[in-house]
Amino acid sequence: MGYDLNMKVWRGDATGGELVPYTVPVEEGEVVLDALHRIQATQSGDLAVRWNCKAGKCGSCSAEINGKPRLTCMTRLSTFERGETVTVTPMRTFPIIRDLVTDVSYNFKVAETIPAFAPEKRRDDGTYRMQQEDVERGQEFRKCIECFLCQDVCHVIRDHEENKQAFSGPRFFLRYAELEMHPLDTNDHRKLAQERAGIGLCNITKCCTEVCPEGIKITDNAIIPVKERVVDRSFDPVTWLGRKIFRRDQLPESQTPTLPQD
Amino acid sequence: MAAPTGIQSPSRARIAERTLRTDRWWLAPLVTFIGLTAWVAYATARVFQQDHYWVAEFHYLTPFYSPCVSVACTPEAAHFGTILPDHALIPYAAFSLPFLLLFRLTCYYYRRAYYRSFWLSPPACAVAEPHRKYTGETRLPLILQNFHRYTFYLALVITLINTWDAILAFNGEDGFGIGLGNIILVGNVIMLWCYTLSCHSCRHITGGRLRSFSRHPIRYRWWTFVSKLNTRHMQFAWITLGTLALTDFYIWMLASGTWSDLRFL
Numbered sequence: 040m041g042y043d044l045n046m047k048v049w050r051g052d053a054t055g056g057e058l059v060p061y062t063v064p065v066e067e068g069e070v071v072l073d074a075l076h077r078i079q080a081t082q083s084g085d086l087a088v089r090w091n092c093k094a095g096k097c098g099s100c101s102a103e104i105n106g107k108p109r110l111t112c113m114t115r116l117s118t119f120e121r122g123e124t125v126t127v128t129p130m131r132t133f134p135i136i137r138d139l140v141t142d143v144s145y146n147f148k149v150a151e152t153i154p155a156f157a158p159e160k161r162r163d164d165g166t167y168r169m170q171q172e173d174v175e176r177g178q179e180f181r182k183c184i185e186c187f188l189c190q191d192v193c194h195v196i197r198d199h200e201e202n203k204q205a206f207s208g209p210r211f212f213l214r215y216a217e218l219e220m221h222p223l224d225t226n227d228h229r230k231l232a233q234e235r236a237g238i239g240l241c242n243i244t245k246c247c248t249e250v251c252p253e254g255i256k257i258t259d260n261a262i263i264p265v266k267e268r269v270v271d272r273s274f275d276p277v278t279w280l281g282r283k284i285f286r287r288d289q290l291p292e293s294q295t296p297t298l299p300q301d
Numbered sequence: 302m303a304a305p306t307g308i309q310s311p312s313r314a315r316i317a318e319r320t321l322r323t324d325r326w327w328l329a330p331l332v333t334f335i336g337l338t339a340w341v342a343y344a345t346a347r348v349f350q351q352d353h354y355w356v357a358e359f360h361y362l363t364p365f366y367s368p369c370v371s372v373a374c375t376p377e378a379a380h381f382g383t384i385l386p387d388h389a390l391i392p393y394a395a396f397s398l399p400f401l402l403l404f405r406l407t408c409y410y411y412r413r414a415y416y417r418s419f420w421l422s423p424p425a426c427a428v429a430e431p432h433r434k435y436t437g438e439t440r441l442p443l444i445l446q447n448f449h450r451y452t453f454y455l456a457l458v459i460t461l462i463n464t465w466d467a468i469l470a471f472n473g474e475d476g477f478g479i480g481l482g483n484i485i486l487v488g489n490v491i492m493l494w495c496y497t498l499s500c501h502s503c504r505h506i507t508g509g510r511l512r513s514f515s516r517h518p519i520r521y522r523w524w525t526f527v528s529k530l531n532t533r534h535m536q537f538a539w540i541t542l543g544t545l546a547l548t549d550f551y552i553w554m555l556a557s558g559t560w561s562d563l564r565f566l
Contacts, residue, residue: 055315106322106427126321131427134312141314170515194423198307199435222513239444240437242416243409246426259501259531263409267450267505274447 041066042121044074048086049128052137058126059083065116071127072100072111075139087138095252098186102139103128108188108250111139130191145196146187149207152235153214154293158223173222179260180217182253183210189247189257195240207236209247209257216261218293219268226293229272232265235295241266308429319429326425330418337415340542347549348392353556354378359473361482361562362466363552364489364545366393380469381462397459404456407449409501410538450502460497464490481563485551489544496537499530 044065047058061082063074072090079086088111091097095113102111105119105126119125133141161167189209190196196203207215215232218224232238243266247257255261271278282289305311308319320326347365354366355378362369362378369378373387385395392398405411416422423430438446467486471477497503508524511517530537554560 049314049316051315053312058316103321103427105324106320108427123323126323128316128321129314131308131313131316135314170513172514172521176514192426194430195435195437197427198423198430198432200306200310200312202435220512222515224512237437237439239439240435242412242422242437242443244413244416244423244426246423249426263501264505264509266447267502268510270447270450271510275450 044116045122045124046074046078047124047126048075048078048139050083050086050138051135053135056135056138058128060124067117069116070112071102071104071109071114071116071125074116074125075111075127087136087140089140096184098184101130101186101188101191103130103191108191110186110188110252113252130187132191132193132197133187143187143190145203146185146190146208146210149211150214152207152295153211154218154226154228154231154296156218156221157225157293159225167223169222176220177217179255180213182255183213184253185210186252188250188252192246192250193241194244194246195242202237202240205237206240207238209241209262211236212238212241212262212265213255213257215265219265225290227272227290228293229265229268230292231295233269233273238262238265238269306433320425320427322425322427326428330421330424333414333418336539336542337418340546343546344549347553348394348398349389351389351393353553354393356482356552356555356562357474359478359480359482359555359562360470361486361552361555362470363549364463364466364493365398365549367466368397368462369393370396380465397462400452400455401459404449404452405538407446407452408534408538409449410535412446414538449500450506453497453500453502453506456497456500460490460493463493477566478564479566481565482551482555485544485548489541489548492537492541492544495530496534496541498527499534499537501531501534503527504531 041064044063046061046063048061050056050059061078063077065074065077072093075086075088079088088100090100090112092099093112095110100111101108103109104111104114108130111127127139129135129139129141133143133145136142158167187210193208195206196208215228215236218228241262243258243262245258248259251257308316344365351373354363355361355375357375357377360377366378368381370381370383371385371387371391371393372383374383374393385391417424421430422432422435438444467490470483470486471479504524504527507527508514508517508520511520514521555562
């Protein structure tokens with residue numbers, strides 16, 4: 040059974056904008072992105088929406104629906120009461136380009152500062168070997184689809200633009216955690232996580248975990264473990280001394296990669 | 302006037318509202334605020350009451366007075382000697398309570414709870430916080446949160462002491478016996494172990510800090526066990542607040558003669 044859905048969609052660009060009301064005919068089982076596409080097809084052909092797979096795997100259609108960061112393709116209309124107005128705005132942490140499309144290049148710039156995986160030498164038979172339990176540990180982090188909803192909701196940069204210089208954000212703490220927990224990686228990333236990625240700025244309020252469409256336990260399995268590793272290096276004299284005396288885990292500290300100039 | 306920042310930064314979509322959330326996002330921080338405030342108020346009142354903490358007949362000692370180390374402690378309740386002077390502002394368990402308070406204050410779950418509900422940083426996800434500046438846990442005093450693991454070590458010792466109290470309580474004035482008070486004390490201790498061992502620092506210490514699990518199979522098993530508990534750390538944090546208050550209240554009522562213990566054996 041179809042029905043008319045009341046929506047408000049933010050329309051505008053860097054010079055200004057407003058919430059524009061729409062009434063859209065929708066069908067049962069549809070998602071918010073379907074309704075946006077219908078607006079685009081029948082009422083406002085110039086509505087800017089970024090999307091790609093429509094299956095929750097490309098991470099393109101991130102927006103804020105009734106104020107919550109979500110993927111529009113994975114938000115079923117049945118989530119809302121009939122008669123409820125569904126408000127869709129762009130992500131409010133990143134610079135606006137137009138309508139629902141934001142400039143997420145901040146994330147790509149941060150990604151450039153993360154060291155690459157630096158494995159030890161191959162074995163004599165030319166292979167790397169890892170046990171299943173070590174493989175499984177990093178799998179969770181690789182589920183990330185880079186929708187940047189965790190970055191969007193993180194109040195460290197959402198509410199404080201100036202912190203973007205010093206803070207990498209939850210998505211990239213996944214990268215640090217993955218590198219730090221990789222048995223074949225040969226670098227110590229803790230100094231970089233503290234000084235370049237600014238993990239001390241995170242106050243673990245867990246919003247990143249709440250909004251992750253892949254259900255990655257970002258705070259418990261990545262951020263807190265990295266914080267604890269930073270504590271090992273910088274705030275725990277006993278651990279520090281133990282590592283020095285017993286010569287354990289004496290790995291070289293990783294560096295921010297140098298990229299070729301444009 | 303300073304330039305607008307955060308969601309009102311000039312480069313971002315111009316939306317005046319602090320949040321467009323339509324659900325009752327304020328309810329969870331409000332409930333947390335009320336719950337934690339009520340518990341702290343009750344605990345403070347009881348700690349400084351300095352009475353009704355020991356049931357002589359059944360050897361029940363409330364965890365709020367354990368270990369009882371003040372010279373004013375009832376001698377039978379002072380299992381570890383009496384060292385501290387008697388003063389209205391010195392808790393009888395001054396060797397444990399401050400450390401337990403620090404353990405919970407620096408706990409990764411409670412941090413989330415009070416940053417959200419007391420400091421509104423942020424009050425809820427995607428709801429703008431009221432503060433203009435934010436430095437997280439990079440400066441004093443919040444940089445001290447990094448010492449959580451040391452408070453964990455101390456909490457382990459104190460949980461052992463609570464366990465010892467619960468065991469001693471099976472041996473009352475008339476010898477071995479079991480009452481409702483024993484069940485409450487043991488239940489409280491079990492929950493305290495669950496909360497203490499589910500700590501994120503414990504998870505790190507047992508195996509989380511390793512790069513390779515396969516090279517340390519025993520620590521990996523430990524880590525797996527602690528990880529299972531760790532997923533319920535928030536629940537244990539609240540359950541133990543409840544069991545601590547319940548245990549203390551039950552013993553308070555027994556010690557003051559308001560009601561008598563239900564005995565099974």
